[in-house]
Amino acid sequence: MTERLRVAVLTGGPSAEHEVSLQSARAVLDALPRDRYDPVLVLIDRQCGWSLELRREMADNKIDIVFPVMHGPFGEDGVVQGHLETLGLPYVGCGVMASAIAMDKTVMRRVFAADGIQVIPHVWFTAHDWHTSTDRSDLVKSLDWPMYVKPANMGSSIGISRVTSMAELHTGVELALRYDRIVVVEQGIIARELTCGVLGDHDTPDASVVVELNVRGDWLDYEEKYLSDHELATVPAPLPEPITKEIRELSLHAYRAIGGYGLSRVDFLYEEHTGRLYLLEINTMPGFTPRSVFARGWEAGGLSYPELLSRLIDLGLARSGA
Known part of the structure; x- marks a missing residue:
């Protein structure tokens, strides 16, 4: 044996x-x-x-x-x-550089924009900017209501708020600042939330089946992701083939842009009435809970959860030369 x-x-x-x-x-x-x-x-x-x-x-x-x-x-x-x-x-999983880039929503989007990938309209500012500003509306003047306020370095929908007024913006920013000193504010749009997994080395990665998140409210919050019993996702996402193809190609593009290795999950917003596809973020260690969508996308393509784990371990050993 x-x-x-x-x-x-x-x-x-x-x-x-x-x-x-x-x-x-x-x-x-x-x-x-x-x-x-x-x-x-x-x-x-x-x-x-x-x-x-x-x-x-x-x-x-x-x-x-x-x-x-x-x-x-x-x-x-x-x-x-x-x-x-x-x-x-x-x-x-991903190495130091890719992990650091993907974790910071401001750096990540600058990398994507430099590589020609369309990202959601947004602004960012530091705690110092917020606390010393004489007119805080200036910090978000390029965006319209509603907006989404997020800590720059956090996941699992923690510290996020949907805001529709300056009063709500104040509350949302103060919540986000509990988790990070940098805040990202994104333009709120009516869109479908889609995600695609990436698996492989930097040069020849593969993209999974595209998954759609079933959002019941304005957005998928922490409670909905981890504490609710409602069905989180539709696998595969019911999309026109050209959109599915574009999402899978963009996922591989984003993965290479940050220098990814091993795995990532790439999240998108699809604005159906305009046909626009925005890359929202990339996660280098997505959730692996029974409800998480990363493994479900691969399983829909024929790769079981245990086989997925074995592939990831093999990739980690290959990178080290073991």
């Missing part, structure tokens, strides 16, 4: 997405084929303390690869990835 690979599944961390990370890691741990892998769960607490398992395993050279199933700052922004590289440990 072939010796099983020792996989350290990292989870937790200090970000507001700590609980989502725990759900994702549990799903990964449960689905890893035990005939190929010997997983160990490694919890990083909210104070960035690591459980002793990884240190012990590393000291004995027993870790073959790390699967950092972590979302948001610290886990998805290049910090953990850089730490693993200094330790010489192979890991699943």
Whole structure:
């Protein structure tokens, strides 16, 4: 019998997405084929303390690869990835640069715009800009109501508000500033929310089936994503073939633009009445919970969840030369 690979599944961390990370890691741990892998769960607490398992395993050279199933700052922004590289440990997913670019919604969109990818109209400003402005309406004067206010470095719909007036903007910005010192304000539009997964190395990645998010209210908030029992997605998305093709091509374009490797989920807004397609953001470690759409897009294309995990591990080992 072939010796099983020792996989350290990292989870937790200090970000507001700590609980989502725990759900994702549990799903990964449960689905890893035990005939190929010997997983160990490694919890990083909210104070960035690591459980002793990884240190012990590393000291004995027993870790073959790390699967950092972590979302948001610290886990998805290049910090953990850089730490693993200094330790010489192979890991699943994007590297330091791609992770850092994708985590910051302002930097990410500047990269996309420079590469000719259409992004949603938006503005951004710092906490200092907000608190010292004599006329805060000037900060968003290029946009119309409604708007969406977001922390620049956060995911899972945490810290987001839909606003329709200056009073609501004030409340929304103060909420976003609890999570980051930079705030992004996006133009609100009537659009369908679509997503597409990317899997592979930087040169020859593949795009998944396109998925549509079923948004019941104005937007898909945290409670709807993780606490509701309503069907989150339509798989595959019912779209004209040219739009599906364009989304898949743009997903690969965005992946290459940030220097992606391993996996990403690319999110879009499709404004049907104008035919415009806006790239909203790219996520380098999308949710892996049973309700998450990344794996469902691949499963619809014939790649099961356990097979998806194996592909990701193989890609991480290939990058390291292991």
